[in-house]
Amino acid sequence: MDVLGRYRNLIVLVGVLFAQVLGLAVQVRRTSDNEPTRLIRIWAVGAVTPLEKVLVWVQTSTGNVWHNYFYLRGVRAENRNLKQQIERMSLEQVRMSQDADQARRLQALLAFKEQFISQTMAAQVIGSSGSEQSRSVYIDKGENDGILPDMAVITADGIVGKVLHAYPSTSQVLLINDQSSGVGAILEKSRLQGILKGTSAGEVTLEKVMSDENVPAGELVLTSGGDGIFPKGLLVGRVTKVGSGSELFLNIRVRPAADLSRLEEVLVVTKIDERQALPEQTGAARAVDILAGRLPSVPSKPESAEKGDAAGVVAPTTTTAGSDAKLKAVSPPASASSGAPAVRKTAASSPGTGSANSSGTSTNAVKAPPKPVKAVVEPKPQPAVEDSPH
Amino acid sequence: MAITYTSGAQVEVYRFSIPATILIPLTAVFLQAWLPLRFHFFSFFDLPLLITIGFATARRSPLAGLSTGALIGILQDALTHHPIGLYGISKTVVGFGASSLGIKLDVENAGARFLLTFFFFVVHEVVYFMIARGLVGLRMAWSWPHEFLSGMANALLGVFIFLLLDHVKQRT
Numbered sequence: 001m002d003v004l005g006r007y008r009n010l011i012v013l014v015g016v017l018f019a020q021v022l023g024l025a026v027q028v029r030r031t032s033d034n035e036p037t038r039l040i041r042i043w044a045v046g047a048v049t050p051l052e053k054v055l056v057w058v059q060t061s062t063g064n065v066w067h068n069y070f071y072l073r074g075v076r077a078e079n080r081n082l083k084q085q086i087e088r089m090s091l092e093q094v095r096m097s098q099d100a101d102q103a104r105r106l107q108a109l110l111a112f113k114e115q116f117i118s119q120t121m122a123a124q125v126i127g128s129s130g131s132e133q134s135r136s137v138y139i140d141k142g143e144n145d146g147i148l149p150d151m152a153v154i155t156a157d158g159i160v161g162k163v164l165h166a167y168p169s170t171s172q173v174l175l176i177n178d179q180s181s182g183v184g185a186i187l188e189k190s191r192l193q194g195i196l197k198g199t200s201a202g203e204v205t206l207e208k209v210m211s212d213e214n215v216p217a218g219e220l221v222l223t224s225g226g227d228g229i230f231p232k233g234l235l236v237g238r239v240t241k242v243g244s245g246s247e248l249f250l251n252i253r254v255r256p257a258a259d260l261s262r263l264e265e266v267l268v269v270t271k272i273d274e275r276q277a278l279p280e281q282t283g284a285a286r287a288v289d290i291l292a293g294r295l296p297s298v299p300s301k302p303e304s305a306e307k308g309d310a311a312g313v314v315a316p317t318t319t320t321a322g323s324d325a326k327l328k329a330v331s332p333p334a335s336a337s338s339g340a341p342a343v344r345k346t347a348a349s350s351p352g353t354g355s356a357n358s359s360g361t362s363t364n365a366v367k368a369p370p371k372p373v374k375a376v377v378e379p380k381p382q383p384a385v386e387d388s389p390h
Numbered sequence: 391m392a393i394t395y396t397s398g399a400q401v402e403v404y405r406f407s408i409p410a411t412i413l414i415p416l417t418a419v420f421l422q423a424w425l426p427l428r429f430h431f432f433s434f435f436d437l438p439l440l441i442t443i444g445f446a447t448a449r450r451s452p453l454a455g456l457s458t459g460a461l462i463g464i465l466q467d468a469l470t471h472h473p474i475g476l477y478g479i480s481k482t483v484v485g486f487g488a489s490s491l492g493i494k495l496d497v498e499n500a501g502a503r504f505l506l507t508f509f510f511f512v513v514h515e516v517v518y519f520m521i522a523r524g525l526v527g528l529r530m531a532w533s534w535p536h537e538f539l540s541g542m543a544n545a546l547l548g549v550f551i552f553l554l555l556d557h558v559k560q561r562t
Contacts, residue, residue, distance in 0.1 A: 009452040009453060009486070009490075012453055012456065013452070013456050013482070013486050016457070016460055016482055017483070020464075020475040020482065021475070021479065024476070024479075024521070024526065027474065027475070028473055028525065028526055028527070038468075038474065040468050041468045041474075043468070044465050044469055047465075048416075048420050048423055052420070052423065052424050055424060125427060127427065127469075128423050128427050129423065130423040130426065130438075130466065130469055133470070133476075133518075133522065133530070134470035138423075164471050165471070174471060178471075179528065179529050180471070199529075200531050201531065261430045262427075262430070
């Protein structure tokens with residue numbers, strides 16, 4: 001008895017440690033995707049996240065008041081710049097809609113299946129795991145909002161992660177830079193496939209790319225769709241460093257396109273549709289028609305140029321050959337004389353095209369972009385617009 | 391001031407009120423989860439660990455220290471996606487060690503608190519690393535410069551947190 005009393009503290013310590021080690025061993029052994037969430041996690045999340053929600057709400061409200069009422073300096077100039085950007089992007093969208101139409105027709109010919117992000121839900125990031133070893137965040141949407149485990153989480157810049165646990169009103173999102181994360185990825189130009197993994201230091205690497213392949217730094221990395229979580233073609237990031245890795249594979253370091261350390265709002269992909277492109281949707285087309293659409297067309301009539309000039313939007317006299325060809329390729333003969341407004345109308349009325357631009361916004365019907373989101377958003381310089389008076 | 395060896399009769403033993411015992415660890419875990427989102431550098435700190443050390447050294451009871459450490463650690467584990475017990479075991483060891491050392495050392499001055507916090511931060515990281523790699527099989531890399539810098543930062547913050555805890559602790 002005396003010995004027990006003397007070593008009571010040590011005995012209790014050993015007992016508590018043993019119980020926890022035993023619990024750990026059981027959890028490691030039982031870990032599987034179908035395992036229900038432990039009650040203690042629900043309690044902990046239930047205790048912490050309401051406070052986080054309140055703080056985020058206060059912060060957002062304060063920020064809104066500041067931005068909506070006080071911080072109006074420079075809005076006029078910003079508005080002018082944005083209008084110019086819209087002009088440029090409208091023209092870019094016209095060109096892309098052409099490419100998309102062509103791709104759709106080819107896909108129909110090949111009986112291709114496309115994946116569409118048909119529904120997303122905007123969510124606010126309210127907290128993190130608080131550990132450097134567990135790179136995950138909590139969002140303010142949960143099971144009650146239709147969130148389920150394994151749903152993809154993205155931002156306008158690129159992919160973020162996947163839903164790991166869905167609680168009633170919050171969800172835990174595993175970030176792509178966590179070491180237990182894995183995403184099917186493909187390099188944009190070389191089309192080499194690999195697995196995107198996080199490291200213990202919070203970096204992202206592309207694994208399983210053979211060491212005899214040539215991967216240049218700066219190449220874009222996209223989702224391959226092979227993981228069954230992320231639709232194909234979403235931007236992941238950019239290759240920053242390539243080195244020789246272990247065994248037969250390259251060590252490719254990737255900088256995520258989304259800023260994972262400063263996440264505020266994200267989109268949860270709640271529905272992905274897969275459908276086959278049908279000729280009825282795109283209109284039957286022969287290969288020669290598709291190719292003919294890409295050939296240079298006859299120069300536009302002089303009166304259309306005058307009208308375009310009068311409208312003060314696109315001046316054919318200052319248009320470069322490249323952009324001229326783009327405009328004519330889109331504008332049907334009947335509306336070609338109406339200048340740029342007709343071009344914009346064509347772009348807006350193209351069903352399902354150009355939606356890649358909106359994939360990162362809060363719209364609820366978004367199509368998986370045929371090109372990476374970031375690449376689509378960046379407008380190419382259009383001399384025709386820049387030179388025209390506004 | 392150097393760390394002095396004191397007899398058990400000389401050291402002061404403190405207690406915390408029930409609201410403080412519940413709310414302070416909860417606040418620490420909450421801030422640990424929330425602040426790194428807004429201030430990324432805050433992920434260097436481990437507020438729950440500092441609270442564990444602060445409570446343990448003030449109470450100077452190994453049983454109270456290890457149970458406080460275990461509870462705070464398990465709560466912290468519950469917010470991660472790793473198995474529950476990684477932080478629990480690490481903080482149990484730290485809580486027990488800090489309170490055992492608190493009986494024998496004078497930990498009322500800033501220098502002693504700084505060294506104590508730095509030492510137990512390293513102990514915590516070592517225990518966590520060993521369990522995470524050995525038992526759970528996580529791929530982890532040990533970096534002495536990172537641990538050293540984190541330890542110094544945590545020890546510095548610990549001195550201020552212990553000053554705050556001094557205001558809520560009560561003499562028995």
